[in-house]
Amino acid sequence: MNSNIWLITFADAISIATPLILASLGAMLTERSGVINLGVEGYLLMGAVTAFQLGMGFGNVWLSVFAPILVGVVMALVHGALVISLRANQIVSGLAMVIFGTGLSQFLGKSVEGERRPVSIEPIDFGRLSDIPFIGPVIFGHDPLTYFTWALTIVASLYLNRTRPGLVLRATGDAPATVDAQGVSVTAVRYIHTVVGGALMAFAGSWFMLARGTAWSQESTTNGIGWIALALVVFAAWRPLRAILGAVLFGFTLQVPFTLQAQQINVVAPEMVKMLPYLATLFVLVALSTPRARRLLGAPKMLGIPFVRDER
Amino acid sequence: MIVGGYRIELEPRLKSPRWLVYVVPVVSLLFAFVVAGIFLLGTGHNPFTTYGKLIDKGYTSYYGITDTLGLATPLICTGLAAAFAFRMNLFNIGEEGQMYLGMIGAAWAGIVLADNLPGVAAVPVVMLSGAAFGALWVLVPAVLRARLGTSEIVSTLLLNYVALNLVNFLIFGSRTLWRDPSPFPDGQLVADSARLDRFGTTNVYPTLLIAAILAVFLWLFMRFSNYGYETSVFADSPNTARYAGMSASRLTVSVLLSSGALAGLAGSMYVVGPAGKVDPGLLQVGLGYAGIVVAALARYNFVAVILTAVLFAGLRVGGAALQISSDPVPIAIATVIQGAVLLFALGGEMFRKNRLRVRRIAGSPVRGAA
Secondary structure, three states, rough: OOOOHHHHHHHHHHHHHHHHHHHHHHHHHHHHHHHHOOOHHHHHHHHHHHHHHHHHHHOHHHHHHHHHHHOOHHHHHHHHHHHHHHHOOHHHHHHHHHHHHHHHHHHHHHHHHHOOOOOOOOOOOHHHHOOOOOOHHHHOOHHHHHHHHHHHHOOOOOHHHHHHHHHHHHHHOOOHHHHHOOOOOOHHHHHHHHHHHHHHHHHHHHHHHHHHHOOOOHHHHOOHHHHHHHHHHOOOOOOHHHHHHHHHHOOOOOOOOHHHHHHHOOOOHHHHHOOOOHHHHHHHHHHHHHHHHHHHHHOOOOOOOOOOOOOO | OEOOOOEEEEEEOOOHHHHHHHHHHHHHHHHHHHHHHHHHHHHHOOHHHHHHHHHHHHHHHHHHHHHHHHHHHHHHHHHHHHHHHHHOOOOOOHHHHHHHHHHHHHHHHHHHHHHOOOOHHHHHHHHHHHHHHHHHHHHHHHHHHHHHHHOOOHHHHHHHHHHHHHHHHHHHHHHOOOOOOOOOEOOOOOOHOOOOOOOOOOOOOOHHHHHHHHHHHHHHHHOOOOHHHHHHHHHHHHHHHOOOOOOOHHHHHHHHHHHHHHHHHHHHHHHHHOOOOOOOOHHHHOHHHHHEEEEEEHOOOOOHHHHHHHOOOHHHHHHHHHHHHOOOOOOOOOOOOOOOHHHHHHHHHHHEEEEEEEEEEEOOOOOOOO
């Protein structure tokens, strides 16, 4: 078998890891504040359709890159209002956002279904650097959003672990009462991070339309990647840098079906190979559920629990 | 929250007024129509004529009503499936996949077993086989949840994608007994004895009655049986349940399996009814996901699920008619309304359980007081 093709698969895995990292960073920041946002899939789709439709209308790539962020902010504000202010069930609210986002993206994208993508982000040309064996195709030759995402992950990691607001954020997820006693508003911290998180999720969605998909089709855009991103948060133990590693791993399982198809390897039916990323994610989730792994993971202690100051 | 000397707080109601139970879903529905209406306007459709057509095709014309009731039949089952699990805070969101497995299980029994069974036994066996397959599909997430505490939310959902590919494999990617031997990829029809006759020329099958009876039975059972009592105690307080000697893992597994079986039943109703085979067309409908909305809007009340299922089936039937009308509106508008209803119902539910209290903070200046 051609070893080169697996190198390309690996390079593609790094590429598709980009939205996975962005979306799981968003989910991570949200969850660190103690709020669960299961709506990732809906945010991704809404981000994707926004990027595509604005591209069709204006043909400006930057508008398509950044406008989805606003969409994510609005969606996250609705989620925040429901679960932070009204203390509604976080899981059902997230699910509702998945259903709403799926429906709305399909509705808004109907008029351009099957159209070729109007704007795109091209991979950066690194010249000779890309010719370095192994390192070349793996590290160089990705699109700018990928490098931006790596940088963002490092910033997020520093923010969480080395800054005061990051400390407050971690404390809000673990011991909101303490944060409250310090005179910091738990509500504000949770709103801010839910909104930033939602913005990142929708931003991740724009990547699908600008760097990967060649045409808009609601069914085949995200294919459950939002849910894989949620599993990735657990895999990364709520730590940004580890998300990169996990995303590449999950990205590889997402990419393998395409490689096998391109190579016309039909030992296993393509439909069966397509189950791989979901089964792999499930397997990882299970492995991380053992009591030993659970102790090492350190999920935010007050995840999903609304904060009420004077609980009697 | 403090606004200008006043503290605004949500306070639990000791007793929520009865009328709010009905007002919240109705108002949520109205708001959802307004939200979807804004998007209709934005895409150049007149919301009033669109809704008029939707209601006409979904609820008022003869074939509209009967199509709606036909589609509501499996939706009642997926709604019951979601309600059964959600009311115990077990978030099985894999109804979609469990329904596919139900379809596969029912078709298997209908192809392999039905011919060897006495006529009257065929349909019940086929339906039970579908339910069993649906339950089996949730077995792994259920045991993981009970033993290791693995989140059933993500695990049941991931299996939806596996089930989706499994159906595609059976119909498009292989030559198993589920596939018709003809070159055109389609499901193999089940034996005639495994199918029910529709009512007249409508798309309503006797399975509608089964679904409705099941809903009433579940309502009675969970209200009056010991099992129903245990699940409600467990839902309110897992610790209390444990102190009272109830087995958390037994309850968790049994509730999730029952939920999966109900979703599987939805798939088998499709087989004994309109489809008669493993039908890849069902993959596009999303009855499993819709079941979650149906259950939530019914506030996880089994009998109310019948009503909300009919309501949402009508949206879907009306939406399908809109898509092929002279001013085509994407059927996805039905999903938009579903999602919006759920969001509003969630917010509304909080106002039912709590009330807004606006209090003046002591010591702050009194404005407008004599």
